[in-house]
Amino acid sequence: MIQNSKSSTLRKTISGLYRFIRPYKGGVITALTASVIAAICDLAGVYLIKQMIDNALASETQRIAMIVVLVVVMVLAGLGANYFLTYATGRFGTKAVGDMRNALAARLSELPMSDVESERSGDLVSRVTNDASAIESFISERFTNLIYSPIIVVSALIYLGSLNWKLTLVSFAATPIMMYIANLISKPIDEQSSNYYGALAEANSVAQEAIAGNTITKAFNLQKPMYAKVEGFYYKAMRNGFKIAKQESLMRPSVVMMYELPVVLCTIYGGYLAVSGLLGAGVLVAFLQMLRMLVIQTVQIPDLVANARSVAGAVGRITDMLEAPIERTDGRAFTPVEKGLVLVEDVTFGYEKDKNIISGVSFTLTKGQTVALVGSSGSGKSTILNLLLSFHEPQKGAIRVHGHDLKDWNLKALRDQFAVVSQDTFLFPGTIEDNIRLGNRDADFNQIVEASKIAGAYSFIQDLPEGFQTQVGERGTVLSGGQKQRISIARAALKKAPILLLDEATSALDTESEAQVQQALEVFTKDHATLVIAHRLSTIKMADEILMLDQGHIAERGTHQELMEQDGLYRHYYLRQSNENLANEEDLEHV
Numbered sequence: 332m333i334q335n336s337k338s339s340t341l342r343k344t345i346s347g348l349y350r351f352i353r354p355y356k357g358g359v360i361t362a363l364t365a366s367v368i369a370a371i372c373d374l375a376g377v378y379l380i381k382q383m384i385d386n387a388l389a390s391e392t393q394r395i396a397m398i399v400v401l402v403v404v405m406v407l408a409g410l411g412a413n414y415f416l417t418y419a420t421g422r423f424g425t426k427a428v429g430d431m432r433n434a435l436a437a438r439l440s441e442l443p444m445s446d447v448e449s450e451r452s453g454d455l456v457s458r459v460t461n462d463a464s465a466i467e468s469f470i471s472e473r474f475t476n477l478i479y480s481p482i483i484v485v486s487a488l489i490y491l492g493s494l495n496w497k498l499t500l501v502s503f504a505a506t507p508i509m510m511y512i513a514n515l516i517s518k519p520i521d522e523q524s525s526n527y528y529g530a531l532a533e534a535n536s537v538a539q540e541a542i543a544g545n546t547i548t549k550a551f552n553l554q555k556p557m558y559a560k561v562e563g564f565y566y567k568a569m570r571n572g573f574k575i576a577k578q579e580s581l582m583r584p585s586v587v588m589m590y591e592l593p594v595v596l597c598t599i600y601g602g603y604l605a606v607s608g609l610l611g612a613g614v615l616v617a618f619l620q621m622l623r624m625l626v627i628q629t630v631q632i633p634d635l636v637a638n639a640r641s642v643a644g645a646v647g648r649i650t651d652m653l654e655a656p657i658e659r660t661d662g663r664a665f666t667p668v669e670k671g672l673v674l675v676e677d678v679t680f681g682y683e684k685d686k687n688i689i690s691g692v693s694f695t696l697t698k699g700q701t702v703a704l705v706g707s708s709g710s711g712k713s714t715i716l717n718l719l720l721s722f723h724e725p726q727k728g729a730i731r732v733h734g735h736d737l738k739d740w741n742l743k744a745l746r747d748q749f750a751v752v753s754q755d756t757f758l759f760p761g762t763i764e765d766n767i768r769l770g771n772r773d774a775d776f777n778q779i780v781e782a783s784k785i786a787g788a789y790s791f792i793q794d795l796p797e798g799f800q801t802q803v804g805e806r807g808t809v810l811s812g813g814q815k816q817r818i819s820i821a822r823a824a825l826k827k828a829p830i831l832l833l834d835e836a837t838s839a840l841d842t843e844s845e846a847q848v849q850q851a852l853e854v855f856t857k858d859h860a861t862l863v864i865a866h867r868l869s870t871i872k873m874a875d876e877i878l879m880l881d882q883g884h885i886a887e888r889g890t891h892q893e894l895m896e897q898d899g900l901y902r903h904y905y906l907r908q909s910n911e912n913l914a915n916e917e918d919l920e921h922v
């Protein structure tokens with residue numbers, strides 16, 4: 332189970348960040364050193380201005396020349412330090428967050444299926460994208476503040492106090508007013524921005540669904556209501572956006588006032604002291620300059636704290652995912668056997684406690700034999716396949732592959748024993764050749780061609796202008812459902828695993844292509860132990876054993892012939908399908 336921290340402790344945040352920053356110590360040290368140099372240069376600049384004014388008033392021309400040189404040196408050193416600081420934080424931030432994203436993606440592929448199924452995919456993706464981006468911007472934009480700001484604040488306070496403690500106290504008089512105004516203004520903005528992002532996220536997800544369901548939207552003429560729904564959410568987001576803009580326009584003069592108030596107070600009181608001869612011009616100018624530097628750093632603190640809080644949340648969510656338990660990696664790879672490749676012994680399973688989806692199921696898969704699972708939708712056919720692949724563990728009974736309990740198998744070695752063609756014919760971005768090669772990454776091109784012939788895919792691939800090099804996947808050539816299915820079958824054929832799992836493998840094919848693929852599969856399944864799920868019963872008539880499932884238990888079992896001789900569920904099911912097909916054919920004849 333993946334935790335979902337709303338907040339994170341300081342320790343967890345620091346250790347979560349440290350883990351990824353540690354390899355880039357050089358970059359961190361460069362950034363920290365550059366921060367210190369930049370702070371020293373800025374502080375020295377103010378001190379030198381005071382020296383310059385004092386010496387100018389005393390007509391010390393030679394010393395002034397030396398100070399000018401020092402000012403130039405400080406400006407150049409400050410520029411250099413800022414260059415290294417920006418470069419180093421940008422570089423190690425990008426690298427550390429890149430590593431973080433890779434680690435998250437790797438972890439995602441290692442999580443148990445039950446965890447992935449129970450999470451919202453949007454939430455998992457958001458940890459890899461939004462949370463990681465928030466950390467990346469914090470490192471590149473805020474890392475400086477961690478060392479630069481404290482140096483400036485502490486040094487400025489000491490320097491201001493040493494210049495004139497009374498004037499320093501006057502500047503502090505503005506602090507409570509500043510804090511009060513900051514709090515007053517930022518509160519509604521915090522609330523409105525969380526409303527704004529919430530509404531925007533809702534609007535985006537509705538828009539995403541509308542794009543994904545474009546065909547249905549058009550076919551049902553739902554454009555208007557769909558568009559109205561999307562528009563409604565965007566209007567809601569926009570209204571919150573307006574409120575933020577209004578609040579920000581109020582905030583701007585207040586922020587300027589926050590910056591200026593201490594300076595204005597000190598200018599008035601400092602001017603009075605200077606006119607009274609109690610304060611030198613150099614001291615007054617240096618004081619006001621240093622005060623401005625101090626204020627710039629302190630007004631950033633609330634923002635920095637808010638930013639650090641949200642980054643701590645992001646680090647927490649990422650750490651939760653990185654620390655979520657992964658699928659077990661123990662167990663052994665056993666030697667394949669010829670007979671009884673798979674034994675399912677009295678297996679009972681439910682996704683939730685006390686709600687069995689599969690009850691007391693037993694069967695055997697042997698090389699060269701095909702077992703078919705038949706049953707109405709939701710009767711548990713795919714669940715049995717998932718149990719064989721050890722995506723879930725049975726609560727009762729046992730499953731043995733090559734004579735060994737799945738619990739004793741290493742999961743990777745176990746899954747190497749299976750070639751799967753699932754209901755969802757998913758093609759990855761890349762060429763057709765790449766997609767077939769996923770079955771066996773060491774295969775040469777001839778083997779890929781061979782596999783495509785077994786799957787009945789060779790001729791349509793040859794007809795494509797770029798043949799096996801055709802790009803497929805989301806942005807590639809659009810293939811038909813049947814073509815995609817044949818590529819999935821070719822991928823499974825290339826794997827040459829001893830056990831074949833076909834989950835509605837020919838469901839997307841028309842009758843003619845289905846017959847072709849069926850013929851190919853018959854040759855292909857001869858060397859395999861095959862478990863097939865089919866809705867179209869015509870495709871499994873030749874199976875060695877048919878298991879008729881009813882609400883998770885085997886209601887009937889036998890060959891097609893045997894089951895047809897009983898007046899049971901299968902016969903009923905078969906005749907209903909045949910009658911439907913017949914009715915469809917008659918309808919076609921009347922057209």
Ligand SMILES: Nc1ncnc2c1ncn2[C@@H]1O[C@H](COP(=O)(O)OP(=O)(O)OP(=O)(O)O)[C@@H](O)[C@H]1O
Binds near residue numbers: 682706709710715
């Ligand atoms: N990950 C899951 N978590 C909880 N329940 C699930 C999960 N997967 C499937 N189920 C439930 O288990 C039952 C059996 O589902 P399964 O997919 O095995 O049926 P099926 O016979 O393959 O159906 P179909 O022919 O429609 O594909 C259904 O009630 C389904 O809602």
